[in-house]
Amino acid sequence: MPVPVARLQPAGRSSPAFRFCDAPAFPPWGVSINGKGFDSKWMSQEEEKYLVLCVDRDDDLGTKAKVESPVVGRESAVTAATKLALADPEEADANAIFAAVRKLDELRRANTECEVAVVCGDFDRGFKADRRIGKQVGSVLAGGNYSGVILVSDGGEDEQVIPIVQSLKPIVSVQRITVKHSQTVEETYQILGRYLRMLIFDPHYSKYALGVPGLILVLAGVLTVTGHAFEGALAALLIIGGAFLVRGFSIDRTVAGLLHRGPTGYIRFVSMIFAVIVVIVGIDSGYLAMTGATTAWESVLANPSQLLVYGGTLVGYMLQGSLNLVWAGLAIYSIGALLSHIARDSIRWRRDAYTLAILALLYLPVQTFSAFLVSGTEQATFLLISYVLLGLVAVFLLSITLYPRVRTRPSAEIE
Secondary structure, three states, rough: OOOEEEEEEOOOOOOEEEEEEEEOOOOOEEEOOEEEOOOOOOOOOOOOEEEEEEEEEOOOHHOOOOOOEEEEEEHHHHHHHHHHHHHHOHHHHHHHHHHHHHHHHHHHHHOEEEEEEOOOOOOOHHHHHHHHHHHHHHHHOOOOOOOHHHEEEOOOHHHHHHHHHOOOOEEEEEOOOOOOOOOHHHHHHHHHHHHHHHHOOOHHHHHHHHHHHHHHHHHHHHHOOOOOOHHHHHHHHHHHHHHHHHHHOHHHHHHHHHHHHHHHHHHHHHHHHHHHHHHHHHHHHHHHHHHHHHHHHHHHHHHHHHHHHHHHHHHHHHHHHHHHHHHHHHHHHHHHHHHHHHHOHHHHHHHHHHHHHHHHHHHHHHHHHHHHHHHOOOOHHHHHHHHHHHHHHHHHHHHHHHHHHHHHOOOOOOO
């Protein structure tokens, strides 16, 4: 189309010095005036068209209202939303579809060319739902030359499809609709549902969330049927306590790490099992020795306030009865660690030797202390003080001679 520009014309008697007349338009590459050029680019702007998209990720529209998706067009969307609202008046997706239709009307009143569509996923959600949504959005976009997508969502899971839609066409706006429910409550339910699925289907957590309670229920049921309800309750407490103990001290990870090391790990594992067995037997022996002190034990049972009088004596009897086996269990564990480090050619065997030396030095003071609690004689007091002082001197000598070598090891060594 010619563009009117000013061009100088010869002046007549009745004509002005210059006048406007038609001249060809500037070429797209521009013109130059006095050697100073400027570009004038002429572009034809295409009319923009938008798709107002509503997503039903769990396919409530199909399962409840029996409406096939995708749904394209205003009348079809209103009909689908009406059927869904009649099938389930509390369904939020129906309100989201009506909101998408209202958004369509607003854009058309603003002279913006647009269309509305509803796509659905799958009842099981997940990969199957996202794949179906991607196919339906692609088919809807193929039916028109859309510049972008306006996503209308009720929040929550429906907004998880944003990356899928963006991979097909840019999302220029997102409108969230909140109707008859709190967004925070919905997100809380989603988080709880995610963790419940993790507790049920993740083997790392399901063995504690389902395995331990299942074992308790089975044992309790069997023992109750056989007339051993008390034993069933006791077994349940032992299983729960054992599970808490294993997880609290990461015993399962420690055992797995030991077995992963090969033969040296088996040495540590076997020595640890033997040590635990010996320590448990030692504690039981100490308990029997404590209950064997008839005068003190019967006095405490008859009057619990006598525990303040005979408490020290009972502790002394328990130490005397369990000391040898408990110390033996600790020594077995330390010897197993020592042999494991020697087999691995690790310098950490010095630390285990240091531990054994400390156990040997502490044996006599602890034994004398138990005798002092039982008898309280002057001789026991003298021996206790003497052994404590000798033990301190021995520990001091070990600390300044052996311990620095224990801490010194090659930097390249890996435990």
